[in-house]
Amino acid sequence: MSAATEKPKSGGAPERRIVPDVVRQHAEQTAFFWAQRDTLMEDDPPDLDVVAGVDRRLEANLDGLRIAGPAAWQFIVAAYEDFPEKGELFLYGWMAIEMNDSRCIAEAVEFGRQSEDDARGLVGALAWHKPGTIAPLVRDWIRAPDAFKRFLGVSACLGHGVDPNQLLARLVRDPDARVRATSLRLAGKLKRADLVYELTAGLNDADEITRFWAAWALTELGSGDLASRELRKVAVGGGPDALTALRAAVKAAPDKEVRTWMGTLLRSPETAPLAVRGAGMLGDPAILHWLVHQMRNPALAVAAGAALMELFPEARGADLFTTEPSQAGKVFEDHFGSDVAKVPFADKVKDWMRGKQLLT
Structure with a gap:
């Protein structure tokens, strides 16, 4: 029996009596509302009032799952098997961590590894839990030989704004491009000026996404003069990071220079x-x-x-x-x-x- 179908251990406590249809609805609504929230946050610009309303409904459904405890697990497994998308991965990861069940957490990690969207749902679950709840996992993952676990660890730090201190200097040079990019982003968010040499070196990285986050981080540190070229290239490229790059490019250079650049962009229908x-x-x-x-x-x-x-x-x-x-x-x-x-x-x-x- 796989971890996906085996009932989690309840530590000897009696299983809680539940109303199956109600718990099933809590599970399905949790997946739906988190996926909706994630999509809303990608709007340009996001409507934070609407997001706050979704958050309230999401948290109400999470409360229902907390009350049900391990008895809810069968419905979470069924939801993921029926529709293995980002919202269901959030649901699976969040509940596995909530139950502190190592087998279910390991299963969630493997589902995240197989996802095609950088495990957005699992990263979201880590961000939703309190830092103290996930700290043991993060401490283990961020030093793991498994690159995907290191990615999850540094993503959790990014989600909570937690500084891994000296370890971050190693992570920004990690062999894995996804770990490097996320670590550079974290360095910028934390304004780690002591890593400016590593961030500058990141501008020459072979990986495009890593170069972008190095440039973004340098801008957060006030060194936009080094980063403008890379940021403008990403902005004009029109990829998923284009708007973030545009915002950073506006911040990276003096107002007059930015206006001149935008005037050039305005001359072409494409830009x-x-x-x-x-x-x-x-x-x-x-x-x-x-x-x-x-x-x-x-x-x-x-x-x-x-x-x-x-x-x-x-x-x-x-x-x-x-x-x-x-x-x-x-x-x-x-x-x-x-x-x-x-x-x-x-x-x-x-x-x-x-x-x-x-x-x-």
Whole structure:
């Protein structure tokens, strides 16, 4: 019998009586809400009020699983077997750690190893638990000969902002690229100025993601002059780290230099949306007239709307956007087709700004 199906040990305590349908629903809802939360945090920019609401519902379902204890495990196994995605991996990993069952934790690690998304669900489970709860695991994993366990260990430190002290100097030079990249990111988050030499060396790493996080970390340390080139390359590349790179690139150089770079980006249809989005990161409300103008261009409207929400978060709840671009006019319908996109109504935005006395 595998760890996935064998009932966890309960330490001799009597098994709790449960209502199976209720516990099953807690398990399924936990997986759903964490996956929803993870997706919402990838929005540009994320709506933190909505995320907070999801967090409350997620925690309520986790409470139900805490009450059920090991008796909930069969439903967690069934959920993962039916749909082995990030939310279910979060559920599996979180409950395995909650029960402190070594066999179930080992099973969760193997499921994470097999995942195709850097074990997002398992990393999320480590971040959700309190540092003291996962400390024994992290201490073991971060020094393990297994690269994937080292990755989990340093990811847990990143999630909680915990400094592994002298060990981090070794981790930023780890043989595994994923461990190096995550460790460099942690060094930047912790502002470990003592590692600036290692971060600078990371700019020449053979791995692209590692180079990016080295550049990002240097920017966090105030050494953006060394990092700008790499950050701009990643931003223009349009990959999953493009927006993070853009934000860091804005921070890395003087305002005048950044504006000149964005002006260059604006000249090309391929990079113009990046320039519009980056304009919102400058924190300058004087661009509002210009942003409204960009909102009338379907190719730039999404970026202009995101820039508006960054400058004025209250715009999010003001009924200024639609996720059906055809509602914004024929030119938007032709551009987006049946695609879903969050586009602003330029005229509504203009009226809203006037009402707020943001436009004259």
